[in-house]
Amino acid sequence: MMEAFAVSLTHFIMKTTKHCVGVDVSKDSIVCCLGSSQQEITVFSRPKTFTNDLKGFGQLLDWCLQQGDKEVSFVLEATGVYYERLAFWLDDRNQQLSVVLPNKIKHYSKSLNIKTKTDNVDAQILSRFGLERKLDYWKMPTKFMREIKSLTREYQEAKVKIVAAKNQLHAKEHSYNCLVSVSRRLKRQISLLENQLLEIEAELRTTVMSDTLFYDKITKVITIPGVSFITAIIVLAETNGFALVKNAKQLVSYCGLDIQHNQSGGHEGKSKISKKGNSFIRKALYMPALAASRYNKDLKVFYERIIDRKPAKKIGITAVARKLLILIYILWKNDQEYIFEEQINNAVMEVGRY
Structure with a gap:
């Protein structure tokens, strides 16, 4: 029966157009599920478990090849640091992979009304997610x-x-x-x-300083009043030099500084930032935002305008932190120094104003 299932799955896969391996990674093991889709028909292999080491990685790739002659992509969940070895190993072998944040998979799973949570189920959910969505490939x-x-x-x-x-x-x-x-x-x-x-x-x-081009661009970024060398480096390190950032709105969302509105009908709840993103960047921007709200003449005006409308100072500081993040991105992208607010606003419009 298993042989018949494998033959029928292989026959189906050879006719399909998209193949994705969902990989649920833990400290000692990786659970994989191969999904294949053709138009509205989707099938999944039985989950397979490998060890989270070089031997297991090789067995995973061999298992994928045994399913048929095809090009597959891999979807991994960014669970701590345990996924990193496999991601680097796959990238070294020119495999296409995407790394998604856990909260995305969590919400996707809820949308499917899946209540069971096991490694096998998680691997299939990751595979289904990769088949249904157009994901950016991970850049090492x-x-x-x-x-x-x-x-x-x-x-x-x-x-x-x-x-x-x-x-x-x-x-x-x-x-x-x-x-x-x-x-x-x-x-x-x-x-x-x-x-x-x-x-x-x-x-x-x-x-x-060992990288002259990188250091030269950093010196331009830190011309923003309130942004120190350490702050700029943290932002660049955590975003991989904005490698996968397409616009300012995406960057703000990645850092968890995007605004969540709470309004329905006549109800008007409090708006707040999502905090669903990179906490290292949010922490790094807090003190610079405090300094910029006092000593950066452009952002000081911006800060005062915010707290005139909403007296809570924390809202103003968060808005300044978001503005600083966008400024760092714009100056890095355009390889220019900070001059004045009007010029930066024009640049923000080019990449997608938030």
Whole structure:
């Protein structure tokens, strides 16, 4: 019976026009499902499990080839870091793959009214998603971009640890009868973290300066008042140098700074940002937005205009952060320095105003 199923599936696949392998990735294993579609007919293979290592990757590709002579694409879910080895391995072998955010697959699954959640079901959902949607193919970051992304994330993690340690020290020193030894160790920890932060920043600057063209464009981006070298590098590292960004609206959505309106009939709820996107960029833009709202004459006017309409200062800061993100993108795309707001607004219109 299994042989008859395999023969009929192979016969169907050879007549189809689109083939997609959905890959559900976990720490130790990958579950794959091959879907094939022709017009309104779609069939799926039985899920197959491989180990999440080089041996398993090779077996996966062999299994795909055994299903028939065809060109397949792969759809992976961006689950932590576990998908990265397979994505790089497939890209090295010139395979077409797309990496989608988990929230997209979650909402897609709900639209299908699928309540069961297993690795096999998730793999089939990914395959179906790839067959129904036109997805952008994943572009592997260069070694240079991978290095600066690793360093910027380490930098942000060190900053978080320093803030946590300083808060602990403050709490201990203001508590009753704090032990001197406890305070001393916390101060040593803070000093160590601050030294590490300086080391990371120095290595980051050295790495960026090794690429003359990249460094030259960075120096133009940081002419925006309020945007530092670190902020610009974080944005570029997290977006792979805007490799797959087509317009400003898409970029804002990717970073979770897009506005969600809550209105139906006579009901008018609060609007808020989605926060469904890259949190590293949102965190990196918060302090620069605070500074820009005070010291960037163009954005200060913009900020004051926002809070005149909506008195909550957080709304104004978020709007400035979104504006800074678009400015960084525009200056990088056009390879130009920040001059004045009118010029930037004209450029924003070219790429899709948000």
